[in-house]
Amino acid sequence: MATIIDGKKISAEIKEExxxxxxxxxxxxxxxxxxxxxxxxxxxxxxxxxxxxKACAYIGLHSQSFELPEExxxxxxLDLIERLNRDDAVNGILVQLPVPAHIDEKTVINAISPDxxxxxxxxxxxxxxxxxxxxxxxxxxxxxxELLKRSGVEMDGKHCVIVGRSNIVGKPMxxxxxxxxxxxxxxxxxxxxxxxxxxxxxxxxVAVGRKEFITGDYVRPGAVVIDVGIxxxxxxxxxxxxxxDEAFEKASMITPVPxxxxxxxxxxxxxxxxxxxxx
Ligand code: NDP
Numbered sequence: 001m002a003t004i005i006d007g008k009k010i011s012a013e014i015k016e017e018x019x020x021x022x023x024x025x026x027x028x029x030x031x032x033x034x035x036x037x038x039x040x041x042x043x044x045x046x047x048x049x050x051x052x053x054k055a056c057a058y059i060g061l062h063s064q065s066f067e068l069p070e071e072x073x074x075x076x077x078l079d080l081i082e083r084l085n086r087d088d089a090v091n092g093i094l095v096q097l098p099v100p101a102h103i104d105e106k107t108v109i110n111a112i113s114p115d116x117x118x119x120x121x122x123x124x125x126x127x128x129x130x131x132x133x134x135x136x137x138x139x140x141x142x143x144x145x146e147l148l149k150r151s152g153v154e155m156d157g158k159h160c161v162i163v164g165r166s167n168i169v170g171k172p173m174x175x176x177x178x179x180x181x182x183x184x185x186x187x188x189x190x191x192x193x194x195x196x197x198x199x200x201x202x203x204x205x206v207a208v209g210r211k212e213f214i215t216g217d218y219v220r221p222g223a224v225v226i227d228v229g230i231x232x233x234x235x236x237x238x239x240x241x242x243x244x245d246e247a248f249e250k251a252s253m254i255t256p257v258p259x260x261x262x263x264x265x266x267x268x269x270x271x272x273x274x275x276x277x278x279x
Pocket of ligand 1: 140163164165166167168169170187188189190191194207208209210228229230231241261262265
C-alpha cells in the first residue's frame with residue numbers, strides 16, 4: 001500500500017512561502033502583475049483562468065485579464081502581446097491554451113518575450129532548460145519535481161520512466177529529471193513492450209492523456225507513481241492516466257487525481273510570476 005503524495009497540501013505550503021516573498025518584495029518597492037489572455041469562451045479554459053487570477057490575488061500579485069472574443073484575429077492577439085511585452089508594469093504574460101483553430105499556437109508562444117514567459121513554453125525557455133541556463137520552467141513538470149523533493153523522494157541515480165513526450169509535460173520532465181541526476185527513459189506511442197519498461201521504473205511519471213491507461217501490471221512493487229492525467233466523466237468525476245486502486249496497492253508513494261499534480265501547476269505558475277517580479 002502506498003503513501004499518498006498530497007499535492008493540495010504541498011501547493012498550499014508553496015503559496016504561503018510565495019505570499020511571504022511577495023510581501024518582502026513589495027516592502028522593497030517591487031510590484032508584480034500577471035497578464036492573462038483568453039481567446040474564446042471555452043468553459044474549461046475559463047475555470048483555469050479564474051483559478052490563476054485567484055492564486056495571484058492570494059499571494060499578493062496583480063492580474064490583468066484580457067478576455068477576447070473567439071473571432072479575434074491572430075494579428076490582434078500578436079499586437080496585444082507586443083504591447084504587453086513593452087509594458088514595464090507587466091512582469092508575466094500567459095495565453096491560455098488552446099487558442100481557436102484559426103490562430104497558430106506556436107506563433108503566439110514565440111511572440112511572448114522570454115523575460116515574461118511564465119508558462120515556460122517559449123523556445124528560448126526550453127533551450128535554457130536543455131543546456132542548464134536560468135529560465136522559466138514549464139509549470140507542471142516543475143511542480144512534479146517539487147512534489148518529489150518535498151515528499152523526500154530520492155531522484156539521484158534512480159531510473160525514471162516518463163510515459164509521454166509532449167512539449168509541455170514529457171520532454172521538460174525528462175530534462176528536469178536529468179538535472180536531478182536520475183537515469184531517464186521517455187516512452188511514447190511507438191515504444192515497444194511498454195509494460196515491461198514501466199516495471200523497471202523506480203519513479204514512473206505518466207502523462208499519456210488516456211484515462212486509467214496504466215494498470216497495476218505496469219508498476220514495479222515499491223515504485224513512486226506520479227499521475228499527470230486529468231479526465232472528467234459525464235458526472236464530473238475526475239480520473240487520471242493511472243488506474244489508481246491497482247497502482248496504490250503496488251507503489252510505495254502515489255499522487256491521487258484530483259489533489260496530486262493538478263494543484264502544483266498553479267503553484268509553480270505563481271512561483272514563476274514571483275521569479276519574474278524578482279528579475
Ligand atoms: P499529449 O496528448 O500532448 O501527449 C501524450 C503523450 O502520450 C504523447 O507523447 C504520446 O505519444 C503518448 N502516448 C499516447 N498513447 C500512448 C500509448 N499507447 N503508449 C505510450 N505512449 C502513448 O498530452 P499532454 O502531455 O499534454 O498531457 C497528458 C495528460 O496530462 C492529459 O491527460 C492532460 O490532460 C494532463 N495534463 C495535466 C496537467 C496538470 O496540471 N495536472 C497539465 C498538462 C496536462 P506520441 O508523442 O508518440 O504521440
